[in-house]
Protein backbone atom coordinates (compact mmCIF):
# COMPACT_ATOMS: atom_id res chain seq x y z
CA UNK A 1 0.00 0.00 0.00
CA UNK A 2 1.29 3.45 -0.91
CA UNK A 3 2.34 5.63 2.06
CA UNK A 4 -0.34 8.01 3.28
CA UNK A 5 -0.16 11.56 1.97
CA UNK A 6 0.38 14.09 4.79
CA UNK A 7 -2.33 16.72 4.49
CA UNK A 8 -3.26 19.99 6.20
CA UNK A 9 -6.88 21.03 5.63
CA UNK A 10 -7.52 24.79 5.60
CA UNK A 11 -11.23 25.53 5.70
CA UNK A 12 -14.11 27.84 6.63
CA UNK A 13 -16.83 25.41 7.84
CA UNK A 14 -19.36 25.73 6.28
CA UNK A 15 -21.60 22.82 5.21
CA UNK A 16 -19.55 21.68 2.25
CA UNK A 17 -16.32 22.13 4.20
CA UNK A 18 -17.77 19.71 6.76
CA UNK A 19 -18.38 17.17 3.99
CA UNK A 20 -14.80 17.61 2.76
CA UNK A 21 -13.53 17.07 6.33
CA UNK A 22 -15.63 13.90 6.61
CA UNK A 23 -14.18 12.57 3.35
CA UNK A 24 -10.54 13.46 3.98
CA UNK A 25 -10.57 12.15 7.55
CA UNK A 26 -12.16 8.87 6.41
CA UNK A 27 -9.67 8.19 3.65
CA UNK A 28 -6.92 5.64 4.18
CA UNK A 29 -4.90 7.51 1.54
CA UNK A 30 -4.58 10.70 3.58
CA UNK A 31 -2.85 11.47 6.88
CA UNK A 32 -4.61 14.62 8.06
CA UNK A 33 -1.96 16.26 10.22
CA UNK A 34 -3.97 19.39 11.09
CA UNK A 35 -7.09 21.38 10.38
CA UNK A 36 -6.63 25.15 10.16
CA UNK A 37 -9.54 27.57 10.00
CA UNK A 38 -10.16 30.94 8.39
CA UNK A 39 -13.00 33.40 8.29
CA UNK A 40 -15.18 33.08 5.21
CA UNK A 41 -18.57 31.43 5.26
CA UNK A 42 -18.87 32.95 8.70
CA UNK A 43 -16.64 34.88 11.09
CA UNK A 44 -13.55 33.09 12.35
CA UNK A 45 -15.09 32.65 15.79
CA UNK A 46 -17.98 30.76 14.19
CA UNK A 47 -15.98 28.76 11.65
CA UNK A 48 -13.54 27.70 14.38
CA UNK A 49 -16.39 26.72 16.67
CA UNK A 50 -17.92 24.74 13.79
CA UNK A 51 -14.63 22.94 13.15
CA UNK A 52 -14.53 21.96 16.84
CA UNK A 53 -18.10 20.67 16.70
CA UNK A 54 -17.61 18.76 13.44
CA UNK A 55 -14.35 17.04 14.46
CA UNK A 56 -15.75 16.13 17.85
CA UNK A 57 -19.01 14.80 16.39
CA UNK A 58 -17.31 12.57 13.81
CA UNK A 59 -14.80 11.37 16.37
CA UNK A 60 -11.57 12.54 14.77
CA UNK A 61 -8.77 14.36 16.60
CA UNK A 62 -6.38 16.20 14.24
CA UNK A 63 -4.60 19.25 15.54
CA UNK A 64 -6.80 22.33 15.18
CA UNK A 65 -5.52 25.89 14.83
CA UNK A 66 -7.00 29.34 14.55
CA UNK A 67 -6.14 31.24 11.36
CA UNK A 68 -6.95 34.59 9.85
CA UNK A 69 -10.07 36.44 10.96
CA UNK A 70 -9.97 38.68 7.90
CA UNK A 71 -8.41 38.79 4.43
CA UNK A 72 -4.84 40.05 3.97
CA UNK A 73 -5.83 43.53 2.77
CA UNK A 74 -9.62 43.70 2.89
CA UNK A 75 -12.57 43.38 5.23
CA UNK A 76 -14.18 39.95 5.59
CA UNK A 77 -17.17 38.98 3.48
CA UNK A 78 -19.35 36.25 5.01
CA UNK A 79 -22.13 34.08 3.57
CA UNK A 80 -24.92 33.70 6.15
CA UNK A 81 -27.48 33.45 3.37
CA UNK A 82 -25.86 30.17 2.35
CA UNK A 83 -24.66 28.67 5.64
CA UNK A 84 -26.86 30.42 8.21
CA UNK A 85 -26.05 32.56 11.22
CA UNK A 86 -23.93 29.84 12.86
CA UNK A 87 -22.22 28.92 9.59
CA UNK A 88 -23.49 25.37 10.10
CA UNK A 89 -27.25 25.83 10.44
CA UNK A 90 -29.49 22.78 10.09
CA UNK A 91 -27.95 19.73 11.82
CA UNK A 92 -28.20 19.76 15.61
CA UNK A 93 -24.78 18.78 16.90
CA UNK A 94 -23.42 19.65 20.33
CA UNK A 95 -20.92 22.32 21.23
CA UNK A 96 -17.51 20.71 21.75
CA UNK A 97 -14.64 21.32 24.12
CA UNK A 98 -12.07 20.54 21.43
CA UNK A 99 -8.46 21.71 22.01
CA UNK A 100 -7.26 24.59 19.84
CA UNK A 101 -3.50 24.77 19.38
CA UNK A 102 -1.78 27.78 20.97
CA UNK A 103 0.18 28.28 17.75
CA UNK A 104 -1.57 30.39 15.10
CA UNK A 105 -2.53 28.41 11.98
CA UNK A 106 0.29 29.72 9.80
CA UNK A 107 2.94 28.84 12.39
CA UNK A 108 1.48 25.37 12.92
CA UNK A 109 1.41 24.84 9.16
CA UNK A 110 5.05 25.89 8.91
CA UNK A 111 6.09 23.61 11.77
CA UNK A 112 4.28 20.58 10.33
CA UNK A 113 5.66 21.22 6.85
CA UNK A 114 9.21 21.74 8.13
CA UNK A 115 9.12 18.59 10.28
CA UNK A 116 7.46 16.32 7.73
CA UNK A 117 9.74 13.72 6.14
CA UNK A 118 7.48 13.79 3.06
CA UNK A 119 6.06 16.74 1.14
CA UNK A 120 2.83 18.01 2.70
CA UNK A 121 -0.34 18.57 0.67
CA UNK A 122 -2.53 21.57 1.46
CA UNK A 123 -6.28 21.01 0.97
CA UNK A 124 -7.89 24.47 0.87
CA UNK A 125 -11.67 24.79 0.93
CA UNK A 126 -12.08 28.40 1.99
CA UNK A 127 -10.61 31.80 1.22
CA UNK A 128 -6.85 31.46 0.72
CA UNK A 129 -5.77 33.96 3.39
CA UNK A 130 -3.89 31.46 5.58
CA UNK A 131 -2.04 30.07 2.56
CA UNK A 132 -1.23 33.55 1.30
CA UNK A 133 0.23 34.53 4.66
CA UNK A 134 2.11 31.22 4.97
CA UNK A 135 3.78 31.60 1.57
CA UNK A 136 4.66 35.22 2.29
CA UNK A 137 5.92 34.83 5.85
CA UNK A 138 7.70 31.52 5.31
CA UNK A 139 8.72 31.30 1.63
CA UNK A 140 11.04 28.42 2.45
CA UNK A 141 8.02 26.11 2.88
CA UNK A 142 7.55 26.14 -0.90
CA UNK A 143 10.20 23.43 -1.24
CA UNK A 144 8.30 21.17 1.17
CA UNK A 145 4.70 21.63 -0.01
CA UNK A 146 3.86 18.79 -2.37
CA UNK A 147 0.65 20.17 -3.83
CA UNK A 148 -2.29 22.45 -3.16
CA UNK A 149 -5.75 21.08 -3.90
CA UNK A 150 -8.21 23.94 -3.67
CA UNK A 151 -11.84 24.66 -4.24
CA UNK A 152 -12.11 28.09 -5.79
CA UNK A 153 -12.53 30.20 -8.87
CA UNK A 154 -14.54 29.95 -12.03
CA UNK A 155 -13.26 29.99 -15.61
CA UNK A 156 -16.67 30.71 -17.06
CA UNK A 157 -17.82 33.18 -14.44
CA UNK A 158 -18.40 33.09 -10.73
CA UNK A 159 -21.08 32.38 -8.17
CA UNK A 160 -20.71 35.34 -5.80
CA UNK A 161 -20.50 37.84 -8.62
CA UNK A 162 -20.85 37.22 -12.31
CA UNK A 163 -17.04 37.22 -12.47
CA UNK A 164 -15.87 35.76 -9.16
CA UNK A 165 -16.34 32.69 -6.99
CA UNK A 166 -16.67 33.29 -3.22
CA UNK A 167 -13.37 31.83 -1.92
CA UNK A 168 -11.29 33.80 -4.40
CA UNK A 169 -13.36 36.98 -4.11
CA UNK A 170 -13.06 37.11 -0.30
CA UNK A 171 -9.28 37.37 -0.54
CA UNK A 172 -8.10 37.89 -4.12
CA UNK A 173 -4.67 39.09 -3.05
CA UNK A 174 -4.05 35.87 -1.11
CA UNK A 175 -5.32 33.88 -4.08
CA UNK A 176 -2.95 35.75 -6.40
CA UNK A 177 -0.03 34.83 -4.11
CA UNK A 178 -1.07 31.16 -4.18
CA UNK A 179 -1.66 31.02 -7.95
CA UNK A 180 1.69 32.67 -8.67
CA UNK A 181 3.63 30.62 -6.10
CA UNK A 182 4.94 28.10 -8.60
CA UNK A 183 3.59 25.28 -6.42
CA UNK A 184 1.67 22.41 -8.05
CA UNK A 185 -1.99 23.40 -7.79
CA UNK A 186 -5.14 21.42 -8.51
CA UNK A 187 -8.06 23.84 -8.84
CA UNK A 188 -11.71 22.84 -8.48
CA UNK A 189 -13.64 25.82 -9.86
CA UNK A 190 -17.40 26.14 -10.01
CA UNK A 191 -17.10 24.89 -13.60
CA UNK A 192 -16.68 21.41 -12.10
CA UNK A 193 -18.38 21.82 -8.73
CA UNK A 194 -21.63 22.85 -10.40
CA UNK A 195 -21.46 19.50 -12.21
CA UNK A 196 -20.86 17.77 -8.85
CA UNK A 197 -24.50 18.18 -7.96
CA UNK A 198 -26.07 15.84 -5.40
CA UNK A 199 -29.77 15.21 -5.99
CA UNK A 200 -32.57 14.77 -3.48
CA UNK A 201 -32.88 10.99 -4.07
CA UNK A 202 -29.12 10.59 -3.44
CA UNK A 203 -29.36 12.51 -0.19
CA UNK A 204 -32.18 10.22 0.94
CA UNK A 205 -30.05 7.18 0.03
CA UNK A 206 -27.23 8.63 2.11
CA UNK A 207 -29.56 9.11 5.08
CA UNK A 208 -30.99 5.62 4.62
CA UNK A 209 -27.58 3.97 4.79
CA UNK A 210 -27.62 4.97 8.44
CA UNK A 211 -24.83 5.74 10.85
CA UNK A 212 -24.38 9.04 12.66
CA UNK A 213 -22.01 10.54 10.08
CA UNK A 214 -24.15 9.53 7.09
CA UNK A 215 -27.21 11.08 8.75
CA UNK A 216 -25.15 14.16 9.69
CA UNK A 217 -23.97 14.52 6.08
CA UNK A 218 -27.54 14.20 4.81
CA UNK A 219 -28.67 16.89 7.24
CA UNK A 220 -25.83 19.17 6.15
CA UNK A 221 -26.94 18.77 2.54
CA UNK A 222 -30.60 19.26 3.50
CA UNK A 223 -29.69 22.77 4.64
CA UNK A 224 -27.33 23.35 1.70
CA UNK A 225 -30.25 22.52 -0.61
CA UNK A 226 -32.26 25.49 0.65
CA UNK A 227 -30.09 28.26 -0.79
CA UNK A 228 -29.22 26.39 -3.96
CA UNK A 229 -32.70 25.21 -4.94
CA UNK A 230 -33.92 28.76 -4.29
CA UNK A 231 -31.28 29.84 -6.84
CA UNK A 232 -32.69 27.36 -9.32
CA UNK A 233 -30.16 24.55 -8.98
CA UNK A 234 -31.59 21.00 -9.40
CA UNK A 235 -29.59 19.90 -6.35
CA UNK A 236 -26.72 20.99 -4.11
CA UNK A 237 -23.24 21.54 -5.60
CA UNK A 238 -20.57 19.60 -3.71
CA UNK A 239 -18.00 22.39 -3.93
CA UNK A 240 -15.45 21.51 -1.24
CA UNK A 241 -15.86 17.73 -1.52
CA UNK A 242 -14.42 18.00 -5.05
CA UNK A 243 -11.08 19.28 -3.75
CA UNK A 244 -10.97 16.47 -1.19
CA UNK A 245 -12.13 13.86 -3.71
CA UNK A 246 -9.35 14.80 -6.14
CA UNK A 247 -6.80 13.81 -3.47
CA UNK A 248 -8.61 10.54 -2.77
CA UNK A 249 -9.69 9.52 -6.29
CA UNK A 250 -8.17 11.79 -8.96
CA UNK A 251 -9.42 9.42 -11.64
CA UNK A 252 -12.91 10.80 -11.11
CA UNK A 253 -11.88 14.10 -12.66
CA UNK A 254 -10.99 15.41 -16.10
CA UNK A 255 -8.28 18.04 -15.78
CA UNK A 256 -6.53 20.51 -18.05
CA UNK A 257 -3.29 22.36 -17.31
CA UNK A 258 -3.90 26.04 -17.84
CA UNK A 259 -2.38 29.43 -17.18
CA UNK A 260 -4.69 31.05 -14.60
CA UNK A 261 -4.31 34.52 -13.11
CA UNK A 262 -6.36 36.24 -10.40
CA UNK A 263 -7.79 39.72 -10.92
CA UNK A 264 -7.34 41.87 -7.81
CA UNK A 265 -8.25 45.36 -9.09
CA UNK A 266 -11.18 45.16 -11.52
CA UNK A 267 -14.19 47.33 -10.80
CA UNK A 268 -16.46 44.50 -11.97
CA UNK A 269 -13.99 41.61 -12.13
CA UNK A 270 -12.13 41.54 -8.81
CA UNK A 271 -11.71 37.89 -7.77
CA UNK A 272 -12.01 36.63 -11.34
CA UNK A 273 -9.79 33.66 -12.22
CA UNK A 274 -8.79 34.25 -15.82
CA UNK A 275 -7.52 31.30 -17.87
CA UNK A 276 -5.44 32.01 -20.96
CA UNK A 277 -6.65 29.40 -23.45
CA UNK A 278 -5.10 31.01 -26.54
CA UNK A 279 -2.90 28.30 -28.15
CA UNK A 280 -0.59 30.96 -29.58
CA UNK A 281 -0.04 32.88 -26.34
CA UNK A 282 2.73 30.67 -25.05
CA UNK A 283 1.33 31.23 -21.55
CA UNK A 284 2.92 28.69 -19.16
CA UNK A 285 0.34 26.61 -17.27
CA UNK A 286 0.45 27.15 -13.49
CA UNK A 287 -2.68 25.22 -12.48
CA UNK A 288 -4.23 21.83 -13.17
CA UNK A 289 -7.91 22.65 -13.52
CA UNK A 290 -10.66 20.11 -12.89
CA UNK A 291 -13.23 20.68 -15.62
CA UNK A 292 -15.39 17.57 -15.38
CA UNK A 293 -16.25 14.90 -12.84
CA UNK A 294 -17.84 11.44 -12.82
CA UNK A 295 -20.75 12.69 -10.74
CA UNK A 296 -22.31 9.42 -9.72
CA UNK A 297 -18.94 8.02 -8.69
CA UNK A 298 -18.28 11.12 -6.60
CA UNK A 299 -21.60 10.62 -4.81
CA UNK A 300 -20.69 6.96 -4.19
CA UNK A 301 -17.31 8.03 -2.80
CA UNK A 302 -19.01 10.45 -0.39
CA UNK A 303 -21.35 7.68 0.74
CA UNK A 304 -18.44 5.26 1.26
CA UNK A 305 -16.54 7.84 3.29
CA UNK A 306 -19.58 8.45 5.49
CA UNK A 307 -20.17 4.71 5.94
CA UNK A 308 -16.54 4.25 7.03
CA UNK A 309 -17.40 5.95 10.34
CA UNK A 310 -19.71 3.06 11.26
CA UNK A 311 -22.87 3.36 13.33
Ligand code: RIB
Pocket residue numbers: 012014015016017040041125126127151159165166167239240
Ligand atom coordinates in the same frame (compact mmCIF):
# COMPACT_ATOMS: atom_id res chain seq x y z
O1 RIB B 1 -18.01 29.15 -3.67
C1 RIB B 1 -18.09 28.00 -2.86
C2 RIB B 1 -17.10 28.06 -1.76
O2 RIB B 1 -17.39 29.16 -0.90
C3 RIB B 1 -17.14 26.82 -0.85
O3 RIB B 1 -15.87 26.60 -0.32
C4 RIB B 1 -18.08 27.24 0.23
O4 RIB B 1 -17.83 26.53 1.46
C5 RIB B 1 -17.73 28.68 0.39
O5 RIB B 1 -16.57 28.76 1.23
Ligand code: CA
Pocket residue numbers: 011012013014016017041125126127240
Ligand atom coordinates in the same frame (compact mmCIF):
# COMPACT_ATOMS: atom_id res chain seq x y z
CA1 CA C 1 -15.58 26.42 2.11
